[in-house]
Amino acid sequence: MKKLLLLVCTVSWHLVSYCQDDAGYQIPPKDILDLVTAAPTPSVSFSGTGDYMVLLHRASMPSIEELAQPEYRIAGVRLNPANFGGSRQTYFNALKIKQIKTGQTQDVFGLPAELRGSTLQWSPSQQTFAILNYGNSGIDLYSIDLKEARARKINAHPINDVIGTAFIWQNDSTLIYKAAANSGKKQPIKPAAPKGPVVQESLGKAAASRTYQDLIKSPYDETLFSYYATGQLIRVNVNTGNTEKIGGEAIYRGFSISPDQQFLLLSTLEVPFSYLVPWSGFPTNYSVTDTKGKLVRVIAKNPSSEGAPIGFDDVPTHPRYISWRDDQPATIMYVQALDKGLGKFKTTYRDGVYTIDLRKSGEASLLTKTTRRYRGIEWGNDQVALLFEGMNSTRTFRINLLNPSTGQLDSLHERSSNDQYSDLGQPITTRNQYGRAVLQVLKNGNILLTSNGASDKGDLPLLRSMNLKTRSIKELWRCQEGSYEYVVRVLDAEKGVFITRKESPTETPNYYIRQYIKRIAPVAITDFTNPYPQLEGITKEKISYKRADGIDLTATLYLPKGYDKAKDGPLPLLIWAYPREYKSAADAAQVRGSKYTFTTLSYGSPVFWATQGYAVMDNAEMPIVGEGKKEPNDAFIPQLYLNAHAAIQAAAQKGVGDSTRVGVGGHSYGAFMTANLLAHTGLFKAGIARSGAYNRTLTPFGFQAEERTYWQAPDVYYNMSPFSFANKIKTPLLLIHGEMDNNSGTFPIQSERMYNAIKGHGGTTRFVSLPYESHGYASKENILHMLWEQHQWLEKYVKKAEQPTPAEKKAF
Numbered sequence: 001m002k003k004l005l006l007l008v009c010t011v012s013w014h015l016v017s018y019c020q021d022d023a024g025y026q027i028p029p030k031d032i033l034d035l036v037t038a039a040p041t042p043s044v045s046f047s048g049t050g051d052y053m054v055l056l057h058r059a060s061m062p063s064i065e066e067l068a069q070p071e072y073r074i075a076g077v078r079l080n081p082a083n084f085g086g087s088r089q090t091y092f093n094a095l096k097i098k099q100i101k102t103g104q105t106q107d108v109f110g111l112p113a114e115l116r117g118s119t120l121q122w123s124p125s126q127q128t129f130a131i132l133n134y135g136n137s138g139i140d141l142y143s144i145d146l147k148e149a150r151a152r153k154i155n156a157h158p159i160n161d162v163i164g165t166a167f168i169w170q171n172d173s174t175l176i177y178k179a180a181a182n183s184g185k186k187q188p189i190k191p192a193a194p195k196g197p198v199v200q201e202s203l204g205k206a207a208a209s210r211t212y213q214d215l216i217k218s219p220y221d222e223t224l225f226s227y228y229a230t231g232q233l234i235r236v237n238v239n240t241g242n243t244e245k246i247g248g249e250a251i252y253r254g255f256s257i258s259p260d261q262q263f264l265l266l267s268t269l270e271v272p273f274s275y276l277v278p279w280s281g282f283p284t285n286y287s288v289t290d291t292k293g294k295l296v297r298v299i300a301k302n303p304s305s306e307g308a309p310i311g312f313d314d315v316p317t318h319p320r321y322i323s324w325r326d327d328q329p330a331t332i333m334y335v336q337a338l339d340k341g342l343g344k345f346k347t348t349y350r351d352g353v354y355t356i357d358l359r360k361s362g363e364a365s366l367l368t369k370t371t372r373r374y375r376g377i378e379w380g381n382d383q384v385a386l387l388f389e390g391m392n393s394t395r396t397f398r399i400n401l402l403n404p405s406t407g408q409l410d411s412l413h414e415r416s417s418n419d420q421y422s423d424l425g426q427p428i429t430t431r432n433q434y435g436r437a438v439l440q441v442l443k444n445g446n447i448l449l450t451s452n453g454a455s456d457k458g459d460l461p462l463l464r465s466m467n468l469k470t471r472s473i474k475e476l477w478r479c480q481e482g483s484y485e486y487v488v489r490v491l492d493a494e495k496g497v498f499i500t501r502k503e504s505p506t507e508t509p510n511y512y513i514r515q516y517i518k519r520i521a522p523v524a525i526t527d528f529t530n531p532y533p534q535l536e537g538i539t540k541e542k543i544s545y546k547r548a549d550g551i552d553l554t555a556t557l558y559l560p561k562g563y564d565k566a567k568d569g570p571l572p573l574l575i576w577a578y579p580r581e582y583k584s585a586a587d588a589a590q591v592r593g594s595k596y597t598f599t600t601l602s603y604g605s606p607v608f609w610a611t612q613g614y615a616v617m618d619n620a621e622m623p624i625v626g627e628g629k630k631e632p633n634d635a636f637i638p639q640l641y642l643n644a645h646a647a648i649q650a651a652a653q654k655g656v657g658d659s660t661r662v663g664v665g666g667h668s669y670g671a672f673m674t675a676n677l678l679a680h681t682g683l684f685k686a687g688i689a690r691s692g693a694y695n696r697t698l699t700p701f702g703f704q705a706e707e708r709t710y711w712q713a714p715d716v717y718y719n720m721s722p723f724s725f726a727n728k729i730k731t732p733l734l735l736i737h738g739e740m741d742n743n744s745g746t747f748p749i750q751s752e753r754m755y756n757a758i759k760g761h762g763g764t765t766r767f768v769s770l771p772y773e774s775h776g777y778a779s780k781e782n783i784l785h786m787l788w789e790q791h792q793w794l795e796k797y798v799k800k801a802e803q804p805t806p807a808e809k810k811a812f
Contacts, residue, residue, distance in 0.1 A: 025781045026788035031534050031611040036603055036787060037061070037780070041528040043092070044511065048126035048431055050100060050491035050499060052146045053511075053525070057094035059116065061603075061780040067772040073214035075225045076278020077163055078742065078774075081187065084180035084228060085132075085139045085161040088774060091116040095131075097149045100513070100525050108144055110151035119161075123172045124435030128238070130175060132159060132166060141167055141177050143238045156243050158183040160231040163279055164253045164267075170291075171261055173239055178231035181249045188223045195219075200275055207307035208701045208709070209276050213742045222273050226251065229269070229279070233293070247293025253284055259434035260329035263296060263358060264289050265322070274304050281305030286322050288332065288358060297362055299332060312392040312707050313343020313373055315351075325355065326436035327379040327404070332356040333367070335374045343373065343393060350374070353387070368407040372398065378427050379404070380439035384468065386427055390417055392707075395583045399424060401468060412471065418587035424473075425451030425464060428490045440493055445469055450487040453478060458542060459594040461486035463498065463516065477516040483507065484596040499525070503598035505540050535599055537561030538610045542595030543617075545650035547642040552589040555620035555647060557656070558599075558610040565655050571615040572799040573657035575647050576606035578670040579622040579640070581632040581705040588623035603783045604667055604690070604776075609794065615657045620647045622673060633706050633713075636720050637680050640673060644683055661685055663798040665790070668692060668746060668775065669704055671735075675722035675754065678731040686797035688790050690736045691746050691775050694754040695723035699745040726757035732764040734793040736786055738773030746775060766793070 027033055042055040071087040072079050080087040093115050095108040111117075116134040123129065127147075133140045138158035142151045157179035159166055167177035198218055216222055233246040233255060251269040258265070270283040286299040300319040308316045317337050325331040333355050339347045351374040353367045368387070375388040375397070382405050390397040398414040415422035428448040430440035441447055446465040453460040462478040476496070479485040485502035488511065496517035503509035508530045512522040530536070539559045546552055555575075563571070582588040601607060610616045622643040626632035632639075644664065651657025663686045666674050671692025678687045696703060696717040700710035710717045718724050737751035748769065755767035768789050770782040777783050 025785045027784050028608075028787035028791050029612060032608045032787050032791065033784065035532055035534050035601055035608060035611070036783065038531045038601075040600075041509065041531055042096075044526070045120055045122075045129075046489050046499065047146065048122065050489060050497075050513075053098045053100060054120065054129065055096040055098060055105070056092040056117075056120070057096070059091045059093040061783060062778055064771065064779040064781040067779045067782075072224060072228070073740070073742070074221045075216050075229075075273065075282075076212055076214050076280065078214060079162050079228055081228065083135060083138050084158060084183060085134055088778065089116070089118055089134055091118055091134065093117070095144070095151075097144075097146055098525075103525070106149040108149050108151050110153075111142065112140075119166060121167070121169060123169045124431075125172045126431075128172060130154075130167065130169070132161060138180075138183065139166075141175065143175065152238070154236050154238050154241065155179070155234075156236070156241075157232070157234060160229070162229045163251075163269075165255055168255065168257060170235065170257050174235060174237055176233055176235050176246065176255065176257070176264075178252055178255070179234050180228075181230045181232045182227050188220070188227055190220050198275075205307060207276070208310050209306065210310065210701055211699050211745050211747075212276075212278055213744065213747065215278065216273055216275050222271075225273065225279070235291075245293075246291070247289060253279075256324060257291075258324055258330040258358070259326060259436055262291065263330050264291060264293075265299075265324060265332065267322070270301075272304070274306050277305050281308075286319070296358065297356075299334070299356070309341055310701055311343050312705075315341045315373065317341045319354075321374070321376075325379055325404075326434070326438050327381050327385070327432065328357070329434070330358040332358065333377075334364075338369065343391065350389075353377070366407070367404065368402060368409055370400075370409075372396065377402070378429070378439045379436075380441055381432075384439060384441055386412070386439060392417075395587075412466070412468075416584060416587055418582050418584060418590075420452065420454035420587075420590055420592065421456075423451050423454060424466070425449030425462075428493060430493070440490075441468070442493055448476070448490060448493055452486070454590065454592065456591055457481065458591050458596070459484065463487050463490075477514070482596060484594040484598075485512075504596050505598060507598060509598055509600075532599065532601060534611060535601075535607075538599075538607075539563070540595075540599060542593070543650060543654070544591070545646055547646035549642060551585055551623060551625070551642075552591075553621040553623070553643065553646055553650075554591055554593075555617040555650070556593070556595070557651070557654075558607055558616040558618065559656060560610055560613055560615075563656075569655075570652065570658035571613065571656060572661040572794070572801075573615045573617065573648070573651050573659075573663070574606050574609050574794065574798070575617045575620050575644070575662065575664045576670070577620040577622045577643075577647075577664070577666055577673060578668075579624050579636075579643075579673050582623050582625045583627060583632070585625050585627060588625050592621070593619065603787070606665065608787065609791075612791065612794075613799065614794070615651060617647055617651060617657075631706075631708070631716075633716050633720060636716075637676060640676055641681050641683075644677055644681065648683060661798050661801050663687065663794050665689065666692075668743065672722070675729070675733065676720070678729050678733055679722045679725040680728070682731075684731055685801040686732045686734070686793055688734045688736070688793060689751075690786075691738055691741055691743070691751075692735075693746045693750045694721060695750060696721045698747065698750065703745055723754055723757060726754065726763070727761040729758050729761075729763045729765075732793070732797045733758060733766075734789060735765060735767045736789065737767075737769055738775060738777060739769050739771050740773060741775045743775035764797075 042057045045054045078087045098105045117131045119132045141155040144151045160178045160180035229251045236243045253267040284302045288296045302318045319334040322334040338349045339345045349369040351370045354364045370389045372389040372391045378386040385402040387400045387402040395417045397417040399412045400409045413424040429437040432438045453462040460479045483504040488499045490498045511526045514522045541557045624632040652659040665688030667690040671689035674687040674689040735751045758765040
């Protein structure tokens with residue numbers, strides 16, 4: 001008995017030791033480690049004139065200690081109580097200014113030694129810019145002069161950046177910022193015991209809502225949100241430092257200055273706060289004041305979005321898109337539904353576009369009406385604007401020519417929203433007399449547009465012109481095959497001078513000045529080097545193949561350095577994908593992306609495993625098609641199989657992928673796809689599912705592109721939920737989830753329950769919960785450990801997988 005007890009204790013001790021060791025942070029192989037920790041090339045922001053560029057050097061991954069700092073998660077926002085800002089920000093930690101003509105680069109002086117910068121905004125003249133710096137105990141605002149390359153802290157009070165707008169330029173010498181009204185004041189104390197239960201009530205009115213995270217849950221949450229979100233608007237002269245308050249304290253959702261700088265448009269959140277929707281759905285008052293804060297008029301008092309229709313073509317019935325007309329001195333515009341806000345309601349007109357000229361009567365007038373749902377507008381002048389409209393149900397998108405003086409609409413271009421080949425492009429803008437970006441109309445009546453240039457050869461970006469009278473279209477410049485190059489900024493539309501960003505599979509992305517009229521050689525203005533030398537020699541190819549029903553598919557195939565198919569034979573294969581829905585098989589079959597891009601890496605990339613002896617198929621297309629009256633998800637599982645089987649066979653037929661050693665993975669909806677493939681097919685040896693949702697009854701009012709509710713299509717929800725078939729998942733599945741996932745629908749409990757279900761039915765699975773992480777992962781320790789987990793899983797269950805029997809091979 002004593003020997004048995006000793007044996008049990010010894011085994012127990014070893015199990016405890018193993019679990020403790022296993023729970024510690026691990027590091028992936030050196031090549032993966034070096035790649036994921038490599039300093040990325042800086043991002044770039046150009047001045048409007050193109051004389052200067054600002055190089056923003058991004059900060060490295062934060063430590064787990066930084067991620068573990070105190071945080072409040074209320075009203076759909078995650079805030080840092082120490083500095084009245086967001087708790088999960090992406091920063092740049094160094095700034096450089098480069099004069100394009102001379103090539104001279106300068107460091108910016110006067111910034112904090114440990115810069116944590118964000119939110120760069122250019123002044124109206126584009127000769128100055130401002131940034132926020134996230135300090136440990138407060139957020140500050142800095143103004144930076146391009147010529148002097150010197151920064152000055154200009155705020156006298158800590159900035160409030162909890163929600164919405166934090167600051168704006170009024171003019172070149174004046175900024176308006178939102179100060180943290182309660183900075184330095186004592187935080188409200190949480191009651192030791194509640195005064196009563198939290199009660200929510202429905203009195204017979206339908207109030208469907210999507211699933212949201214981090215909502216208000218108690219009266220104390222309401223108090224905390226008010227405390228941290230309340231701000232005070234302050235105007236500051238950047239030259240003298242003089243300040244003055246504007247109006248009173250409020251929870252400012254946003255604020256903007258009129259083009260003539262005489263009025264402010266304010267939006268403020270009002271009580272009661274909702275327990276069902278985030279702050280963006282709280283009751284909001286829109287009003288116009290003068291620049292001192294005196295009320296001029298109320299534009300709208302919008303109620304809570306609770307109970308608003310949730311169809312993809314549905315909208316609230318109150319005014320939306322409330323903003324300034326960029327081409328007029330002081331005119332408000334807004335959009336309001338003409339169809340009760342219901343996309344399925346049969347009517348001739350969907351939306352009305354209204355304007356209010358504050359210099360005149362101040363009464364709202366109808367400018368124009370749309371036959372589809374309003375999607376946006378690009379103002380030009382009093383004769384020309386572009387208005388965009390479309391419908392999700394029919395996947396239609398239209399660009400209209402609008403005459404703002406008469407309200408007349410004429411269709412310029414119409415296409416399926418899924419038809420990238422027919423995309424006309426995005427219009428080029430210029431700065432008007434108010435310093436606002438407006439549609440640029442050339443002297444000959446042309447406008448310029450940039451497009452991805454999607455084609456059966458992949459994306460070949462282009463710059464084209466369109467004459468607004470004759471509607472004739474002319475291609476002015478196009479990226480040549482062999483590289484991927486797109487227009488970043490048009491500097492002089494009349495002379496044809498523009499900036500591009502160019503790259504190729506072996507060429508690091510860099511910026512160039514081009515001319516499409518003189519056709520002179522491009523001039524490089526940056527010389528960024530390859531941050532990923534470990535990838536040199538790895539081959540990259542965009543491959544095309546068909547699935548069994550004839551739909552064309554593509555994927556990007558990566559093969560290890562020095563790989564010789566004849567000598568090395570087929571490799572273990574990793575497929576990474578994300579499903580997308582289409583209403584047309586022809587649209588689904590279009591080639592997307594470019595085979596000429598440079599390989600850039602993020603922490604979530606599968607390309608790392610090309611350094612570890614795997615063939616990798618990234619962005620393997622997984623279209624889900626439903627034509628006519630059929631919805632895509634009516635045949636979700638069969639189409640997943642067709643897509644996956646076609647991908648595996650494509651790699652096998654090329655002789656580079658071993659069809660008996662295949663792993664599959666994805667993030668979010670890609671994780672959902674992965675679990676379904678393991679539940680319903682025998683194609684794979686292992687799966688990796690990160691931050692997914694596996695039980696669709698937990699997202700009953702729609703998900704992804706599924707508009708129907710659970711009660712309208714219960715069979716679809718059940719059959720699409722891999723949780724429903726957890727008993728069939730016997731292929732090893734690695735589940736990874738951020739402990740504090742904030743994405744709608746992907747609650748951490750989704751992975752927890754999926755793990756328990758698979759485990760309870762004897763499946764092989766492992767669940768890794770990453771401390772403090774959200775839907776996307778951030779900390780260095782967690783990311784390195786995640787990569788280690790994935791590597792161990794693939795090595796054990798894919799690369800070193802047991803070979804199938806002849807019968808199993810025949811079945812495949």
